[in-house]
Structures are given as structure tokens and as C-alpha cells.
Amino acid sequence: MMDRARELDAADPLAKYRVHFILPDGLIYLDGNSLGALPSATPxxxxxxxxxxxxxxxxxxxxxxxxxxxxxxxxxxxxxxxxxxxxxxxxxxxxxxxxxxxxxxxxxxxxxxxxxxxxxxxxxxxxxxxxxxxxxxxxxxxxxxxxxxxxxxxxxxxxxxxxxxxxxxxxxxxxxxxxxxxxxxxxxxxxxxxxxxxxxxxxxxxxxxxxxxxxxxxxxxxxxxxxxxxxxxxxxxxxxxxxxxxxxxxxxxxxxxxxxxxxxxxxxxxxxxxxxxxxxxxxxxxxxxxxIGVKRLHLKSQALSEFFLECVVELGLELELVSPADSAARGSQLSFRHQHAYAISQALIARDVIGDFRAPDILRLGFAPAYLRFEDIAEAARHLAEVIAGEEWQRDEFNRRAAVT
Amino acid sequence: MMDRARELDAADPLAKYRVHFILPDGLIYLDGNSLGALPSATPxxxxxxxxxxxxxxxxxxxxxxxxxxxxxxxxxxxxxxxxxxxxxxxxxxxxxxxxxxxxxxxxxxxxxxxxxxxxxxxxxxxxxxxxxxxxxxxxxxxxxxxxxxxxxxxxxxxxxxxxxxxxxxxxxxxxxxxxxxxxxxxxxxxxxxxxxxxxxxxxxxxxxxxxxxxxxxxxxxxxxxxxxxxxxxxxxxxxxxxxxxxxxxxxxxxxxxxxxxxxxxxxxxxxxxxxxxxxxxxxxxxxxxxxIGVKRLHLKSQALSEFFLECVVELGLELELVSPADSAARGSQLSFRHQHAYAISQALIARDVIGDFRAPDILRLGFAPAYLRFEDIAEAARHLAEVIAGEEWQRDEFNRRAAVT
Known part of the structure; x- marks a missing residue:
């Protein structure tokens, strides 16, 4: 999975644009559909x-x-x-x-x-x-x-x-x-x-x-x-x-x-x-x-979400996809319905994988194509599998809703 | 006039706040009522x-x-x-x-x-x-x-x-x-x-x-x-x-x-x-x-505009004041009607004295009390007197209206 991710990154014509954004080390940011990352030229x-x-x-x-x-x-x-x-x-x-x-x-x-x-x-x-x-x-x-x-x-x-x-x-x-x-x-x-x-x-x-x-x-x-x-x-x-x-x-x-x-x-x-x-x-x-160009961004966005779904299958994760299965029929995101979507999203955040929870039961992962790597996608899928398989999401701290989420 | 200004500055309890603003050297900024100056903490x-x-x-x-x-x-x-x-x-x-x-x-x-x-x-x-x-x-x-x-x-x-x-x-x-x-x-x-x-x-x-x-x-x-x-x-x-x-x-x-x-x-x-x-x-x-406090700011704002009017009298400038003569009856500004208000405001800007023109014939000088000195007021009055007394405002360049003024 990670090998395939590295191959895809190596072949990605947009890979070179990642340095035009400031992204914290080690963070996998799947919420660029909510707040886009900081362009490095902005400051x-x-x-x-x-x-x-x-x-x-x-x-x-x-x-x-x-x-x-x-x-x-x-x-x-x-x-x-x-x-x-x-x-x-x-x-x-x-x-x-x-x-x-x-x-x-x-x-x-x-x-x-x-x-x-x-x-x-x-x-x-x-x-x-x-x-x-x-x-x-x-x-x-x-x-x-x-x-x-x-x-x-x-x-x-x-x-x-x-x-x-x-x-x-x-x-x-x-x-x-x-x-x-x-x-x-x-x-x-x-x-x-x-x-x-x-x-x-x-x-x-x-x-x-x-x-x-x-x-x-x-x-x-x-x-x-x-x-x-x-x-x-x-x-x-x-x-x-x-x-x-x-x-x-x-x-x-x-x-x-x-x-x-x-x-x-x-x-x-x-x-x-x-x-x-x-x-x-x-x-x-x-x-x-x-x-960067919206046509190229769209192609990469489709490739990113398709690769995430491949990883999900490879990891044997059973998730209810509420986004259209065909990448041509959806925006740059994948949303999954899960009874414990809130706790899962919190557990992922604790692992530095930032997605989004949308009430009442949606885990929303955005794939902003300008700065995400296929490697991030594979890592995110692995973290998600670990969170769901383990009992991590059951921790109290992940089940207390913040006033604003 | 300048001696009196220096006395007033020396006695001004708000003088110490000027360093909390970034103001270009040599500029007399009488337009803080339009766009306030940059606080030095902001960047x-x-x-x-x-x-x-x-x-x-x-x-x-x-x-x-x-x-x-x-x-x-x-x-x-x-x-x-x-x-x-x-x-x-x-x-x-x-x-x-x-x-x-x-x-x-x-x-x-x-x-x-x-x-x-x-x-x-x-x-x-x-x-x-x-x-x-x-x-x-x-x-x-x-x-x-x-x-x-x-x-x-x-x-x-x-x-x-x-x-x-x-x-x-x-x-x-x-x-x-x-x-x-x-x-x-x-x-x-x-x-x-x-x-x-x-x-x-x-x-x-x-x-x-x-x-x-x-x-x-x-x-x-x-x-x-x-x-x-x-x-x-x-x-x-x-x-x-x-x-x-x-x-x-x-x-x-x-x-x-x-x-x-x-x-x-x-x-x-x-x-x-x-x-x-x-x-x-x-x-x-x-x-x-x-x-700084709005009560103190108000007192200084009144003192600044009153001092400007004193300077105008001392300089023998005959100007039609359209603001109330009583500082208790006006905001932190003085406005004068003049047929050539636009050209005069442009000539002042060329001398680094920034006031405002308001159509059709108003020269508006704002006295933002948080960062202006009495010395600025005396200097501004002197520049205004020179501009009006001389033929400077008649220059073509000061009489061409910008698209947006």
C-alpha cells in the first residue's frame, strides 16, 4: 500500500506544489475542504x-x-x-x-x-x-x-x-x-x-x-x-x-x-x-x-479519493460510504457513515490525522489536491483502520463533544 | 507657535502612546478619521x-x-x-x-x-x-x-x-x-x-x-x-x-x-x-x-483642534470653517470650505501633510488623538498657510482629479 503510494507520488505532476504550502510536520490534513492550508507566500x-x-x-x-x-x-x-x-x-x-x-x-x-x-x-x-x-x-x-x-x-x-x-x-x-x-x-x-x-x-x-x-x-x-x-x-x-x-x-x-x-x-x-x-x-x-490549474487538480483529487478507497479495501475495512462511489459524481471528499463517527474523528485527530465530523454520524475526509500526497492517503487509511479495529475511539476523551465541533 | 506646540506636547499625558503606532518619518497624518494608523503591535x-x-x-x-x-x-x-x-x-x-x-x-x-x-x-x-x-x-x-x-x-x-x-x-x-x-x-x-x-x-x-x-x-x-x-x-x-x-x-x-x-x-x-x-x-x-482611554482621547482631540484654530488665527489665514466652532459640538476633525479644496489637499499631500478632500469643496483635517502631536498640528497649519498664500495649489498636477479621490 505504501509502495503503491510512493509510486503514485513519484508520478504525480502536482507533487512539486506541496512546498508552496506550509503544513505542520507529521500532520495529515484531510480538512482542506473546510479550511485550506496556508500558502507559503502568504505571510x-x-x-x-x-x-x-x-x-x-x-x-x-x-x-x-x-x-x-x-x-x-x-x-x-x-x-x-x-x-x-x-x-x-x-x-x-x-x-x-x-x-x-x-x-x-x-x-x-x-x-x-x-x-x-x-x-x-x-x-x-x-x-x-x-x-x-x-x-x-x-x-x-x-x-x-x-x-x-x-x-x-x-x-x-x-x-x-x-x-x-x-x-x-x-x-x-x-x-x-x-x-x-x-x-x-x-x-x-x-x-x-x-x-x-x-x-x-x-x-x-x-x-x-x-x-x-x-x-x-x-x-x-x-x-x-x-x-x-x-x-x-x-x-x-x-x-x-x-x-x-x-x-x-x-x-x-x-x-x-x-x-x-x-x-x-x-x-x-x-x-x-x-x-x-x-x-x-x-x-x-x-x-x-x-x-496549478483546476483541471489537473480535479484529476489528482479523483486519484486521491480512489486510492483511499483502494486502501480501505486492502485493509479489509467495512465502512458505509455515503459519497458517490464514482469519483466523477462527487466532490473532492469521501464521507462515511458510522455510529461513532464523532469519537473516531477525535481519535484520528489525536493521531494527527485531521478529518471532520458532520452531525449526526458522518466522518468526512477531504482530499485537497494541491498539497496532499498519496503517502498521506495510505497513512490516513492505516490510522483509520487501527482506530476502528482497536478500542481507542471508546476512550472518554474522544466521546465528550466540544461546545463547537 | 512651534514653541507653544512643544510646551503642549511636553505636558501631554498621551504623548507616550505615539510609539505604539507606526508612522512614516516626516509624515503629518490628518486622516486617521478615514483610515487609522497601524498599531506597532499589529504586524x-x-x-x-x-x-x-x-x-x-x-x-x-x-x-x-x-x-x-x-x-x-x-x-x-x-x-x-x-x-x-x-x-x-x-x-x-x-x-x-x-x-x-x-x-x-x-x-x-x-x-x-x-x-x-x-x-x-x-x-x-x-x-x-x-x-x-x-x-x-x-x-x-x-x-x-x-x-x-x-x-x-x-x-x-x-x-x-x-x-x-x-x-x-x-x-x-x-x-x-x-x-x-x-x-x-x-x-x-x-x-x-x-x-x-x-x-x-x-x-x-x-x-x-x-x-x-x-x-x-x-x-x-x-x-x-x-x-x-x-x-x-x-x-x-x-x-x-x-x-x-x-x-x-x-x-x-x-x-x-x-x-x-x-x-x-x-x-x-x-x-x-x-x-x-x-x-x-x-x-x-x-x-x-x-x-489609552476614550475620555483622555477626547480631551486631547479637543485640544488638538483648538490649537489648530489658534495657529490659523496666528498665521492670519482666512478660512471658512464649516465645523462647529465649539470643540464640544464637533467630532475629532475640522473641515473648511474652499473653492480649491481639492487642489489644496493635493498640494498638502505633496508636502507629506495628508488630509482629505470631500466633494465638492471641503478640506477635511482629522485629529486622531492617539498618535498626533501638537507639533504636527503647528506644522500642518504652517504648510496650509504656505500652500494657500503661494501659487502651489494652482499647479496642473494638483488640479487633475484622480478617478477615485
Missing amino acids: AVMQRVIQQEWGEGLIRSWNDADWFEMAARIGGKIAPLIGAEPQEVIACDTVSVNLFKLIAAALQMRPGRKIILSEPGNFPTDIYMIEGLERQGLATQRLASREDVPTALDEDVALLMLTHAHYKTGELFDMAALTKAAHEVGALVLWDLSHSTGAMPVDLGAIGADFATGCGYKYLCGGPGAPAFAFVAERHHRDLKQPLTGWFGHARPFAFSDEYEAAPGIEQLQCGTSPVLGLAALEVGVDLIAK | AVMQRVIQQEWGEGLIRSWNDADWFEMAARIGGKIAPLIGAEPQEVIACDTVSVNLFKLIAAALQMRPGRKIILSEPGNFPTDIYMIEGLERQGLATQRLASREDVPTALDEDVALLMLTHAHYKTGELFDMAALTKAAHEVGALVLWDLSHSTGAMPVDLGAIGADFATGCGYKYLCGGPGAPAFAFVAERHHRDLKQPLTGWFGHARPFAFSDEYEAAPGIEQLQCGTSPVLGLAALEVGVDLIAK
């Missing part, structure tokens, strides 16, 4: 931004260091990773706030329709943001299980809002087919790409997507709580009306006019002042992921 | 957060480095600066996004009322965020000039929303009187404290304020685009309903439930994932400003 960039741009440049840096342009510039760099044009993407706010803007925009563009269609068990914040508009009396939530989504689409639906790669199982939606089905009933579509961007190519242009948003702190390695991004197809820019009409989305913010006039392009998605420090860190991650 | 803190907490701790740092607690912890540190209880303040999102949450919450708490009352010429984003709720059909804007605000208050008004210290003139509203007047007609009050917090004490508790928000990157020295803060009086926590119902505002975000259940306390104001890097920088600034 120096942040010191420059803090000490030179902020400390020396002070207010002048909004112009001299192009702080005003960061949001659109980084959006433009994310665009090719998701099949968008540079002028269709902007880095701003959080996924949650961007969801609100885009759901509200869809409601404005589809007067008379109030239904926002999603699936139960979607990432919670996606559903919660619909609930926020329900609180305002503007939206009505409709949840249909993933196989029922096509039949739940009707002419009352303003917006179909789904997450491409499911956060818990990794299962992928067929973006092209569902976008087409939604458009056939006159609904708009909003894709949450949080668990896909940077791990696999997405082609928003080819499928005629309307809206999308995604996360900066997972596969894009932008740092904890990094700004998110938002996409609006250029054909909608003129008719777009989103309610978070802050001054950074104004056509001329420094005219200090009392009347809001939206910027003509994707900049109208901005609301408050750009979070410069967060954007600076995000840009380093985006540059690095773009340099 | 090392950020390196620790980036390299140790993110790089080494990775996902574990949400618990181990208390990332989950940062938003409430920093809110609790801002609270005493504004006369609030620690459990009433949280650091999150931007001022613009927080305005939206709080305006929408007021509308929910005052059913049947749609009017949001503010003043024309308020900081633009404040008015724009009302316009966002107008787009949704939920609010109606009413603007009344500051002297007419009391008579514009009636029982149709859901919320009175004003900025304590005006961004352009520095003129202060009487928070106590206006809060009382609004409450008398059953309206709620939202104070934007962006231009006061950290430069003067505010006592939200004593005046019975309902809501407030404010900026992290001005006098709090949290860095460019730092997270903002939001205040909700504890008596409103139970009935609060704000529409940006993201997962970080959930009572149990890691239960991953489909149903939104707001956290009981101020945490319900949170929406998306906390911006850890931005919060880490903000905390350093807040700690430093809190240590």
Missing part, C-alpha cells in the same frame, strides 16, 4: 500589505496600492476557475451575504413569483438565507429532495438554489441539466460553488448559469473567514437590483450623493468597504490555485 | 495568527485559538468605549451590512410603520441602505435637515437613523435628546458611530439607545476595511428579527439543522463565517485605544 505578502501599504501608505494606498481594484481584480482571477468572464465575478462579503443579495435579486427579476427551491440538507446557511427573506415576507421556501428537484420546478419558482458539491456527501448535481430545467419554467438558478471552486473545473458560461457564489477559505486557501465571491452573468447586469446597496456598489462612491446609483457592472454586488487584509490573503491563494 | 500579532493559528493549527484553531469567540470578544471590548454592556456588542460584517440588518429589524419591530428618518447629506451608505429596503418595498425614506429632525418625527416613523459625528463637518447630534424625542413617538433609534468611536466617549446605555453600528478602521485602528461592530440594547434581544440569518447567527450552527433558530444574544447579529484575519487586526487596535 510575506501580508507583512508587505500591513507594514508598507497600510503602515507607510496609509489612506493613499486605496489608490496607490490599488485597494479599490482588489475586489474586482480577484474576482477576475477566480472567473476562469468557474468558467466565467472576468467582469462577471467579484470578491466580497461572505457566502451568506452574497446568497441574500442574489436571492433577493432573483425575486426582483421574477415579479409575481416567490418560491425559492432548494433541497433539504443543503448547507444550512443556504436555507437560512431563504428564511431571512421569508422573515421579510418576500420569499417562500420550497425544499425538494435531490431526485425530486426537477418535478418541483414549476412556474411559481423564482429561483432554483443548489450547492454543486454537497458539503456532507460530496454528491454533485448535474449543473447543466438543472439549469436548463429551471430556465424552461422561467426560473433563475443560483449555484453555491463553495465545495467545488478550486478543486474541480466548473463552466458557468457553458451551462448558461445566472448567479453563483462560493467560498474563499476552502480550496482557494484564502485564510479563515476569507471573503467570498459572487458571479452574475453579464446579461443580467443591467436589470440586476440587489438590496444591499452600500456605497462600494455605487457608480461613483466619492461623489457622496444622497441617491444610490448602482455601478453598471459586477461592482454593484459590493456593499461596504472592501476588507483589504482578507482580500490580500485570498489573492495569494487564488493565484496559487490558478497556477 | 507580530498577524504573523502569529497567520503562521501559528492558521498555518499550524489549521481547522483546530476555531476551537483552540478561540476563533469562534472573536466576534463577541472584540464586541465586548468595544462596548465600554460606547457605554454598552459587553453582551450588547459584536464585531461583524461592514457598517453598511449592519445598517441593513438593524433597519430591517426596526421595521419588523414596528409593524405598520415604514418610514426611516434620516438627514440629507448623511454619510451616503447610510442613506443607500434605506434605499435597499425601499427596493424591497419595505421601507420609505424621509430626510429632514438636522434642525428639522424633531418635527419630522411622527408616529409613522419606525426608525430614526443618524450619524453621531457628521463625516463631512464633524457636527455632533445631541444623541440623548433625539433618542428621547424618537421614543416619544414610538420610533426606534439607530446611531451610526463611525466617526465617534475611539475618539470620544459615547454612552448608549445612559441615553437608552436601541441600535448602533460603527467602523473598525477609523479611530479604532483596525486596518483597511476592518470588520465593523453592531450594538443592540439587551432589552431588544428577545424580539429582534433581522433578515441576514446566516449560520454564524444560529443558536447551534454545528447542528446543521434546516431550521434557522437565532442565537439568543447579540450573536444573532452575525451572518456568515467570521473574518478571522480582519478581526485579529481589529482586536489589536481596540485593545490599544481602550488602554
Whole structure:
């Protein structure tokens, strides 16, 4: 198993990029789908931004260091990773706030329709943001299980809002087919790409997507709580009306006019002042992921998870896989259902193998392809087998839930 | 003039804090009301957060480095600066996004009322965020000039929303009187404290304020685009309903439930994932400003601006002051109207005296009391007199407006 891992590492064209990340010695990090690793270039960039741009440049840096342009510039760099044009993407706010803007925009563009269609068990914040508009009396939530989504689409639906790669199982939606089905009933579509961007190519242009948003702190390695991004197809820019009409989305913010006039392009998605420090860190991650390339990252991600499943078989581990068995049908992760998933994940962490527990019974292992080695995969599988075979996971310390897990 | 400045510096109890900030040699920075200076402790803190907490701790740092607690912890540190209880303040999102949450919450708490009352010429984003709720059909804007605000208050008004210290003139509203007047007609009050917090004490508790928000990157020295803060009086926590119902505002975000259940306390104001890097920088600034103390900062801020006006008189400068002449009636700034304000501000910048231009004709000089010396004030006045007396400001290069100013 380890020999095979070493062979795969030796043949891996992306192996050379591992040194572009800082990873603690001896740690096997299978949670890059939750918080991406630190690019080794980030600390120096942040010191420059803090000490030179902020400390020396002070207010002048909004112009001299192009702080005003960061949001659109980084959006433009994310665009090719998701099949968008540079002028269709902007880095701003959080996924949650961007969801609100885009759901509200869809409601404005589809007067008379109030239904926002999603699936139960979607990432919670996606559903919660619909609930926020329900609180305002503007939206009505409709949840249909993933196989029922096509039949739940009707002419009352303003917006179909789904997450491409499911956060818990990794299962992928067929973006092209569902976008087409939604458009056939006159609904708009909003894709949450949080668990896909940077791990696999997405082609928003080819499928005629309307809206999308995604996360900066997972596969894009932008740092904890990094700004998110938002996409609006250029054909909608003129008719777009989103309610978070802050001054950074104004056509001329420094005219200090009392009347809001939206910027003509994707900049109208901005609301408050750009979070410069967060954007600076995000840009380093985006540059690095773009340099490695999402097509190659996707191939490696598939190879990593396939190899993990081979190891599981070789070790005789009987585990209930809740992710799709076909790597083409899942994101860059494998999730297993186990009654003692929490304790097992804790026991693994104690062995420096960091995966994730997702309530109530899912052990989630992410395979961020930019910095993981096949050797890590073999080691992780061995640790998992030892933890399950032994009685380690039964220890009290692994069965006490932390306040936040 | 310079002798007097040196005397004042020698007697200044806050003079010793200047070394806690990094300021470029020879620069006179009169724009700390726009972007606060860099605390000298910030670079090392950020390196620790980036390299140790993110790089080494990775996902574990949400618990181990208390990332989950940062938003409430920093809110609790801002609270005493504004006369609030620690459990009433949280650091999150931007001022613009927080305005939206709080305006929408007021509308929910005052059913049947749609009017949001503010003043024309308020900081633009404040008015724009009302316009966002107008787009949704939920609010109606009413603007009344500051002297007419009391008579514009009636029982149709859901919320009175004003900025304590005006961004352009520095003129202060009487928070106590206006809060009382609004409450008398059953309206709620939202104070934007962006231009006061950290430069003067505010006592939200004593005046019975309902809501407030404010900026992290001005006098709090949290860095460019730092997270903002939001205040909700504890008596409103139970009935609060704000529409940006993201997962970080959930009572149990890691239960991953489909149903939104707001956290009981101020945490319900949170929406998306906390911006850890931005919060880490903000905390350093807040700690430093809190240590210096807002009462002492206010006294020095008044002394600085009064001394500037003395210098102006001594230099025989005839300038139209648009800020209140009484330092008790203004924020930590002086604004002058001048036909050539833009060119003058550019000429000053070329002399390393950084003030601000605010369209169409205002030269705004901010006196951040934590790091400015009286000597800087005398020097700035001398430069201003030279620029105006000479023909320097007439140079072409100072009269070409930058795309963004």
C-alpha cells in the first residue's frame, strides 16, 4: 500500500506544489475542504500589505496600492476557475451575504413569483438565507429532495438554489441539466460553488448559469473567514437590483450623493468597504490555485479519493460510504457513515490525522489536491483502520463533544 | 507657535502612546478619521495568527485559538468605549451590512410603520441602505435637515437613523435628546458611530439607545476595511428579527439543522463565517485605544483642534470653517470650505501633510488623538498657510482629479 503510494507520488505532476504550502510536520490534513492550508507566500505578502501599504501608505494606498481594484481584480482571477468572464465575478462579503443579495435579486427579476427551491440538507446557511427573506415576507421556501428537484420546478419558482458539491456527501448535481430545467419554467438558478471552486473545473458560461457564489477559505486557501465571491452573468447586469446597496456598489462612491446609483457592472454586488487584509490573503491563494490549474487538480483529487478507497479495501475495512462511489459524481471528499463517527474523528485527530465530523454520524475526509500526497492517503487509511479495529475511539476523551465541533 | 506646540506636547499625558503606532518619518497624518494608523503591535500579532493559528493549527484553531469567540470578544471590548454592556456588542460584517440588518429589524419591530428618518447629506451608505429596503418595498425614506429632525418625527416613523459625528463637518447630534424625542413617538433609534468611536466617549446605555453600528478602521485602528461592530440594547434581544440569518447567527450552527433558530444574544447579529484575519487586526487596535482611554482621547482631540484654530488665527489665514466652532459640538476633525479644496489637499499631500478632500469643496483635517502631536498640528497649519498664500495649489498636477479621490 505504501509502495503503491510512493509510486503514485513519484508520478504525480502536482507533487512539486506541496512546498508552496506550509503544513505542520507529521500532520495529515484531510480538512482542506473546510479550511485550506496556508500558502507559503502568504505571510510575506501580508507583512508587505500591513507594514508598507497600510503602515507607510496609509489612506493613499486605496489608490496607490490599488485597494479599490482588489475586489474586482480577484474576482477576475477566480472567473476562469468557474468558467466565467472576468467582469462577471467579484470578491466580497461572505457566502451568506452574497446568497441574500442574489436571492433577493432573483425575486426582483421574477415579479409575481416567490418560491425559492432548494433541497433539504443543503448547507444550512443556504436555507437560512431563504428564511431571512421569508422573515421579510418576500420569499417562500420550497425544499425538494435531490431526485425530486426537477418535478418541483414549476412556474411559481423564482429561483432554483443548489450547492454543486454537497458539503456532507460530496454528491454533485448535474449543473447543466438543472439549469436548463429551471430556465424552461422561467426560473433563475443560483449555484453555491463553495465545495467545488478550486478543486474541480466548473463552466458557468457553458451551462448558461445566472448567479453563483462560493467560498474563499476552502480550496482557494484564502485564510479563515476569507471573503467570498459572487458571479452574475453579464446579461443580467443591467436589470440586476440587489438590496444591499452600500456605497462600494455605487457608480461613483466619492461623489457622496444622497441617491444610490448602482455601478453598471459586477461592482454593484459590493456593499461596504472592501476588507483589504482578507482580500490580500485570498489573492495569494487564488493565484496559487490558478497556477496549478483546476483541471489537473480535479484529476489528482479523483486519484486521491480512489486510492483511499483502494486502501480501505486492502485493509479489509467495512465502512458505509455515503459519497458517490464514482469519483466523477462527487466532490473532492469521501464521507462515511458510522455510529461513532464523532469519537473516531477525535481519535484520528489525536493521531494527527485531521478529518471532520458532520452531525449526526458522518466522518468526512477531504482530499485537497494541491498539497496532499498519496503517502498521506495510505497513512490516513492505516490510522483509520487501527482506530476502528482497536478500542481507542471508546476512550472518554474522544466521546465528550466540544461546545463547537 | 512651534514653541507653544512643544510646551503642549511636553505636558501631554498621551504623548507616550505615539510609539505604539507606526508612522512614516516626516509624515503629518490628518486622516486617521478615514483610515487609522497601524498599531506597532499589529504586524507580530498577524504573523502569529497567520503562521501559528492558521498555518499550524489549521481547522483546530476555531476551537483552540478561540476563533469562534472573536466576534463577541472584540464586541465586548468595544462596548465600554460606547457605554454598552459587553453582551450588547459584536464585531461583524461592514457598517453598511449592519445598517441593513438593524433597519430591517426596526421595521419588523414596528409593524405598520415604514418610514426611516434620516438627514440629507448623511454619510451616503447610510442613506443607500434605506434605499435597499425601499427596493424591497419595505421601507420609505424621509430626510429632514438636522434642525428639522424633531418635527419630522411622527408616529409613522419606525426608525430614526443618524450619524453621531457628521463625516463631512464633524457636527455632533445631541444623541440623548433625539433618542428621547424618537421614543416619544414610538420610533426606534439607530446611531451610526463611525466617526465617534475611539475618539470620544459615547454612552448608549445612559441615553437608552436601541441600535448602533460603527467602523473598525477609523479611530479604532483596525486596518483597511476592518470588520465593523453592531450594538443592540439587551432589552431588544428577545424580539429582534433581522433578515441576514446566516449560520454564524444560529443558536447551534454545528447542528446543521434546516431550521434557522437565532442565537439568543447579540450573536444573532452575525451572518456568515467570521473574518478571522480582519478581526485579529481589529482586536489589536481596540485593545490599544481602550488602554489609552476614550475620555483622555477626547480631551486631547479637543485640544488638538483648538490649537489648530489658534495657529490659523496666528498665521492670519482666512478660512471658512464649516465645523462647529465649539470643540464640544464637533467630532475629532475640522473641515473648511474652499473653492480649491481639492487642489489644496493635493498640494498638502505633496508636502507629506495628508488630509482629505470631500466633494465638492471641503478640506477635511482629522485629529486622531492617539498618535498626533501638537507639533504636527503647528506644522500642518504652517504648510496650509504656505500652500494657500503661494501659487502651489494652482499647479496642473494638483488640479487633475484622480478617478477615485
